[in-house]
Amino acid sequence: MSQVEIIQRGIRRRYVVEGMFRACGLSALICGVVFLAFLLITTFVKGYTALQQTYIGLDITPMEEDFDGAVTEETLRRADYGALIKRSLREAFPDVTRRKEKKTLYRLVSSGAQHELRQKLVQNPGLVGQTTTFWVLADDEVDMYMKGNVNVSIPEKKRRFKDHAIELTKRLVQQDRIQLRFNTPFFSRGDSREPEQAGIKGAAMGSLFAILVTMLLSFPVGIAAAIYLQEFAKTNRFTDFIEVNINNLAAVPSIIFGLLGLAIFINLFGLPRSIPLVGGMVLALMTLPTIIISSRAALAAVPPSIREAALGIGASPVQTVLHHVLPLAMPGMMTGAIIGLAQAMGETAPLLMIGMVAFIVDIPGSPLDPGTALPVQIYLWADSPERAFVERTSAAIIILLLFLSLVNGLIVVLRKKFEKRW
Amino acid sequence: MQGLIKSKTQTNYFTMLENDNNMPPTLDDSLNSPDFRTLGEVTVPRPIMKTKNVNVFYGEKQAIYNASLDIGKNEVLAMIGPSGCGKSTFLRCLNRMNDTIDICRIEGEITLEGEDIYGRNMDVVLLRARVGMVFQKPNPFPKSIYDNVAYGINLHGLTNSKSETDDVVEDALKRAGLWAEVSDRLNQPGTGLSGGQQQRLCIARAIAISPEVILMDEPCSALDPIATAKIEELIDELSQMYSICIVTHSMQQAARVSQRTAYFHLGKLIEVGSTDLIFTNPGHRLTEGYITGRFG
Numbered sequence: 001m002s003q004v005e006i007i008q009r010g011i012r013r014r015y016v017v018e019g020m021f022r023a024c025g026l027s028a029l030i031c032g033v034v035f036l037a038f039l040l041i042t043t044f045v046k047g048y049t050a051l052q053q054t055y056i057g058l059d060i061t062p063m064e065e066d067f068d069g070a071v072t073e074e075t076l077r078r079a080d081y082g083a084l085i086k087r088s089l090r091e092a093f094p095d096v097t098r099r100k101e102k103k104t105l106y107r108l109v110s111s112g113a114q115h116e117l118r119q120k121l122v123q124n125p126g127l128v129g130q131t132t133t134f135w136v137l138a139d140d141e142v143d144m145y146m147k148g149n150v151n152v153s154i155p156e157k158k159r160r161f162k163d164h165a166i167e168l169t170k171r172l173v174q175q176d177r178i179q180l181r182f183n184t185p186f187f188s189r190g191d192s193r194e195p196e197q198a199g200i201k202g203a204a205m206g207s208l209f210a211i212l213v214t215m216l217l218s219f220p221v222g223i224a225a226a227i228y229l230q231e232f233a234k235t236n237r238f239t240d241f242i243e244v245n246i247n248n249l250a251a252v253p254s255i256i257f258g259l260l261g262l263a264i265f266i267n268l269f270g271l272p273r274s275i276p277l278v279g280g281m282v283l284a285l286m287t288l289p290t291i292i293i294s295s296r297a298a299l300a301a302v303p304p305s306i307r308e309a310a311l312g313i314g315a316s317p318v319q320t321v322l323h324h325v326l327p328l329a330m331p332g333m334m335t336g337a338i339i340g341l342a343q344a345m346g347e348t349a350p351l352l353m354i355g356m357v358a359f360i361v362d363i364p365g366s367p368l369d370p371g372t373a374l375p376v377q378i379y380l381w382a383d384s385p386e387r388a389f390v391e392r393t394s395a396a397i398i399i400l401l402l403f404l405s406l407v408n409g410l411i412v413v414l415r416k417k418f419e420k421r422w
Numbered sequence: 423m424q425g426l427i428k429s430k431t432q433t434n435y436f437t438m439l440e441n442d443n444n445m446p447p448t449l450d451d452s453l454n455s456p457d458f459r460t461l462g463e464v465t466v467p468r469p470i471m472k473t474k475n476v477n478v479f480y481g482e483k484q485a486i487y488n489a490s491l492d493i494g495k496n497e498v499l500a501m502i503g504p505s506g507c508g509k510s511t512f513l514r515c516l517n518r519m520n521d522t523i524d525i526c527r528i529e530g531e532i533t534l535e536g537e538d539i540y541g542r543n544m545d546v547v548l549l550r551a552r553v554g555m556v557f558q559k560p561n562p563f564p565k566s567i568y569d570n571v572a573y574g575i576n577l578h579g580l581t582n583s584k585s586e587t588d589d590v591v592e593d594a595l596k597r598a599g600l601w602a603e604v605s606d607r608l609n610q611p612g613t614g615l616s617g618g619q620q621q622r623l624c625i626a627r628a629i630a631i632s633p634e635v636i637l638m639d640e641p642c643s644a645l646d647p648i649a650t651a652k653i654e655e656l657i658d659e660l661s662q663m664y665s666i667c668i669v670t671h672s673m674q675q676a677a678r679v680s681q682r683t684a685y686f687h688l689g690k691l692i693e694v695g696s697t698d699l700i701f702t703n704p705g706h707r708l709t710e711g712y713i714t715g716r717f718g
Contacts, residue, residue, distance in 0.1 A: 234524050235524055303561075305557060305559055305561035306561060306563065306564075307522075308519065308555075308557055308561065309557065309561040309562070309563060309624070309627075310563070310573075311519065311522065311550065312517070312519065312550060312554065312555035312557070312628070313550065313551075313554065313555075313573065313574040313577065313627060313628065313631065314547050314548070314549075314550040314551035314574060314577060314578060314631065315547070315577055316547055319577065323573075324563060328564065
């Protein structure tokens with residue numbers, strides 16, 4: 001056999017191996033894309049319905065008697081709006097007389113409806129004495145039925161939304177008293193036990209404050225530590241020890257950082273539980289190793305010739321770093337920061353430890369108000385039994401993803417800006 | 423011999439020292455004898471820098487043995503020798519660039535106009551402003567041509583106004599023979615120039631702060647013959663104002679540009695003398711071997 005023949009025989013095998021390798025890579029890629037698409041599509045399909053919410057139109061006629069005979073601010077606040085809504089419902093369905101049926105009827109409207117009604121009347125007392133159509137929140141069961149999420153073929157006994165309620169809802173539809181409207185409460189409210197009243201704003205604000213604290217703490221500290229370790233620290237046992245520890249910290253499970261936060265920030269420093277400030281501090285600790293490691297890599301990638309050039313012309317080491325090395329390393333540092341922040345934003349476990357998992361209705365107005373975070377909210381809602389929380393969970397996931405892309409986009413823009421300077 | 427900044431690159435440097443393929447066939451035993459002396463005249467009548475009994479160590483490894491050498495005013499001193507002979511290390515001692523290497527230790531005395539540059543009163547920033555350096559690989563800052571030259575001026579606050587800075591930048595670029603080529607694109611990045619232009623930009627950057635001595639570490643090794651010729655011409659002109667110390671691998675270059683030549687071998691300064699003499703009538707066997715091309 002000549003040498004050419006030997007090589008030719010080998011070539012065929014090489015092509016087979018190469019083809020297999022490429023096929024493996026491509027199939028892995030396709031697999032990943034399919035799973036990602038599946039995840040995004042199912043989340044979106046389940047979640048987009050949460051953008052709408054069912055409202056029931058009620059003709060309500062508040063009379064002076066309802067306000068103890070005199071309409072004052074005091075009586076407007078104190079009045080029994082639940083009774084007003086019930087009266088209006090009875091008027092709309094005069095044939096519903098039995099006690100049990102009436103109960104079903106009253107339950108069609110959300111328990112939060114009376115608060116809405118109170119707000120509207122306090123703002124506009126002139127409505128007393130006349131009949132107005134108020135659109136109030138429907139109960140989550142009605143909402144689910146309207147969105148087609150109630151399986152009517154299941155026997156009534158196994159269903160939460162009973163036949164009578166379905167009949168009443170159908171009649172409301174016939175009377176044009178039911179509408180699907182844009183779900184503003186979802187974006188403007190805090191958490192609630194009632195799905196129709198539960199909103200994402202509380203968690204979003206909590207996340208925002210926590211991330212702001214994380215950014216403010218971990219960027220400067222991480223970048224300063226990286227610069228010191230990479231550019232100024234002498235290589236000795238102590239710095240080696242620190243380096244090993246930073247690398248190890250990057251691999252520590254996040255819940256351990258939560259425990260650390262609980263022990264130090266809450267128990268030792270006496271900071272309150274559940275506040276985004278503590279959450280941000282814990283997340284900052286968690287992201288520091290990531291930021292330090294990637295920043296050091298970015299600094300190490302700056303060619304030594306630039307440092308020599310600056311030193312050779314008489315720049316001090318600090319000037320060399322600030323004028324030349326840091327601007328060149330900035331884009332790489334930003335990448336590390338993106339990874340760190342994205343990690344921090346999706347983190348749930350450490351927040352559980354410091355109490356950000358509590359049921360908090362109020363929307364935090366500062367990092368010092370109790371709050372929760374988006375991933376924790378998702379966890380809480382996913383844990384709730386009501387069918388209506390499913391779409392809200394998915395919607396919250398969509399919002400978390402949007403939030404993430406927004407912050408990442410911002411950093412990418414910043415990064416581009418830094419790059420342009422050169 | 424670039425990249426000595428961080429300890430990680432030092433291993434390369436050591437292997438370079440140890441695996442030197444350019445070892446002469448036989449080592450002169452007299453090199454290792456305690457009374458080894460550099461051949462030729464190490465002192466000059468009008469020195470700007472003087473070095474006396476300089477020893478340099480990288481950790482345990484000694485890179486320079488007892489080197490004493492003067493650099494005269496307005497002279498071009500060439501340092502030649504095989505790879506790893508310590509000539510670059512010696513050059514970098516002259517403006518304390520070796521300070522950046524943690525494990526580097528320097529003994530002996532180096533003076534600039536009579537001041538000990540390793541002395542307590544010597545500020546390293548001031549020293550490097552007085553002893554400029556041009557590196558092997560052109561290393562302009564990733565900034566505009568103008569900013570490259572103006573950086574040192576602004577860093578040391580040498581001018582009071584923008585127009586004054588403009589003048590100094592123009593003057594430096596003219597003296598570096600680059601003005602005609604770049605005057606219309608001063609705001610474009612210095613990294614966009616050709617290799618030879620970049621190196622001249624680095625020279626302009628160095629002379630913009632009017633140093634007394636310019637150290638050049640194989641400035642032409644990355645350049646083509648035409649660019650090299652331009653730089654050599656430039657060195658000739660610059661020697662009227664500055665004292666220049668140049669490390670080179672090219673013996674022809676040393677012969678062309680320098681007035682004095684020093685030959686290093688395995689960390690020892692073997693021979694110093696006027697360039698004419700070294701290249702026509704070398705005193706030491708090793709010098710002769712190197713310049714006649716038997717090794718190196």
